Amino acid sequence: MRIEIQEILQKSLQIRYFEERLLEEYKKGLIHGTIHTCIGQEIFPCILAEYTKNYFWFSNHRGHGHYIAKTDDFRGLASEILLKESAIAGGVGGSQHLKNLNFLSNGIQGGQTGIATGYSAQLLNNEEYSSVMFLGDGTLGTGHIYEAFNLAGIYNSKIIFVLEDNKIAQSTPSSRTFNGNIKDIVEGYNIDYVNCDSNNIQSMVDAAEFASTKTKGPVFIHLNTQRLSSHSKSDDNRKSEDIETLQKNDILNSKLNDGSLSYESEYIQNIKILFDEIINAENLQYIKPIKQSIEIEIKKDCPKNSDRFSEHINKSLHDFMEDNSNALILGEDIEDDPFNSGKVYGGAFKVTKGLSTKFPDRTLSMPISESGFTGFGTGLALRNQYVIIEIMFADFLSQNFDQIFHQITKIPSIYGSYINLPVLIRAAGFAGNGYGPTHSSSMENIFFGLPNLDIFVPNLFFDYENILRYFQASKSPMLLIEPKTLYTKKMSPEIYKEYNLENIEYTTTIEPKSRKPICTIFAYGPELDLIVSNLEYLAKEYEIYVNVFSPINISEVKTEIINELLNKSGSRLLNLNQSVLNSNIGNHWISEVLKNEQINYYNSNEITDWIPTGRSEKNVLLNSEKLIQMLDCIND
Secondary structure: OOOOHHHHHHHHHHHHHHHHHHHHHHHOOOOOOOOOOOOOOOHHHHHHHHHOOOOEEEEOOOOHHHHHHHHOOHHHHHHHHHOEOOOOOOOOOOOOOOEEOOEEEOOOOOOOHHHHHHHOOOOOOOOOOOEEEEEEHHHHHOHHHHHHHHHHHHOOOOEEEEEEEOOEEOOEEHHHOOOOOHHHHHHHOOOEEEEEEOOOHHHHHHHHHHHHHOOOOOEEEEEEOOOOOOOOOOOOOOOHHHHHHHHHHOHHHHHHHHOOOOOOOHHHHHHHHHHHHHHOOOEOOOOOOOOOOOOOOOOOOOOOOOOEHHHHHHHHHHHHHHHOOOOEEEEOOOOOOOOOOOOOOOOOOOOOOOHHHHOOOOEEEOOOOHHHHHHHHHHHHOOOOOEEEEEEEHHHHHHHHHHHHHHHOOOOOOOOOOOOOOEEEEEEEOOOOOEOOOOOOOOHHHHOOOOOOEEEOOOOOOOHHHHHHHHHHHOOOEEEEEEHHHOOOEOOOOOOOOEEEEEEOOEEEEEEOOOOOOOEEEOOOHHHHHHHHHHHHHHHHHOOOOEEEEEOEOOOOOOHHHHHHHHHOOOEEEEOOOOEOOOOHHHHHHHHHOOOOOOOEEEEOOEOOOOOEHHHHHHOOOOHHHHHHHHHHHHO
8 A cells, every 4th residue: 555655744744733723722721621732643643544444543632643643623623622613522522532433532541442452353253343542651551451452362353552652651751650561561462563663654654554454363553752742731841852852853843844844834724724713613512412212111020930030130131142143241251161071150150051052152251351351342332232241249340440430431421422332231249148348249339320321230020121121222331230149039039918019110119008108118139138028027026017119220210109108108218228338329319309208217227347258247237137126116
């Protein structure tokens, strides 16, 4: 392939002028927030863009040059940063969060490496997906990128990793923030490594051509480059003489000095005119990106009693995979017989048993790499594939919190219009099995309140298929915490004959048929199971009857049903949960109730530290005796 170097240099100078104007407008007060320029690093993206026209580019906080090199959209980018009409991300993304047809950037350094790797993975015999991931040398201490390197090799991702090595990590020499040989590290993952220099045009052309002509598998381009401007705006703490040396060696400056490039040229004047037009354009008004509403008719009937909870989930997942040929399940140790020994494993709790046999190309065991394979799955979801990610224990969600917080929940709405992202994360949560402090949390209170994330807690009375149908229709991120103490229990256990149980929307309610309840109990997970198992005992031994409100979609706070139950029970409420120090979902719901209703009595069980191991956990968890004591207090 032949490229016109002069055109590359002219486009690179356009990018430089564009960013110099951004800095000027910032000083005038026309730009708010932050600006990270790529001045000195413009040429290679312009070269690479010529070789990767069909690649999806993933960029970072210093991504203006990447965006323009890939899209030629000077107007959309300037409008976005100046908050004017025609803004590419509706004024939501600003300088760092940009989206176009084949471009996505995020301000978290290296955070999208797993996503780019998953997007370009060669799965289901589909080789049309390829990606570029830009990294800075300041990112080399980030564990997520090494998880992504590993997955790129395992799943043969057609990805070009570009390390823009400008020798400075914000305000610190990168020699003090990275200890290692990146070439040896990359090649240790069986990734092809190639080196080039931004002051040597031919080396950059050769590197781009080599990377783009490789038919499969990852390539790592190590670009030795220089950042001529500050990290952000004017915060440059390097020696003046060092910056002067970089300026002298810069190709664009050399071309400006010898007259082969000029700021007076037509291609620069066009950018100047464009800037003047945008500055004088109408200011942009912020409009929140809205997800399209969905209506789903749920199965209200309780599931058949013949299945255990784990079997019911397994059948529901099987049907979902059967109905959606592009769906995948990712997780640790979820395959049936990876050793071909005849001994079937199928996941730590056997929920995925049989799926890898039935769907071998779509049920993938992942390394112990929660951050990496969560990002990997998110990249697949950007290809409009349904992705179900199993996290073995809910506690381990801490390992991929960054991917959920900065990527999964933000991608849908920070780019100006709502983006579908069908990622469902399943995890076994709650205490009761004696597994101890690192395997007994539920984590729903940690993630509650994040935009664009629906959190579900299933129970023994609600058809799991309803949750998957919600996921299928919404195509939006979901977190599903499955109470692991229920896995071995039968679905739809009998409840005391004096009670009615009903599934209303994504809520299970239990009410006495003819007796007045002394209170309403807010509970889900193991606490709901405890209450159900004690209804008959409470009635016969203490003549105590209660209403029970148990949300399945705990993140969508709707108070109509709980308000109705409260009114029937004298506005007395018990909030039962496993969260530590009252940081629980029930309190969030109750705060909404209090906007319109009065609560005459309130009490909550209390857990003040991490759940202990073995039999000791019984000392802190709610049990029948503690429940009776709490209810007796109401009667008194």
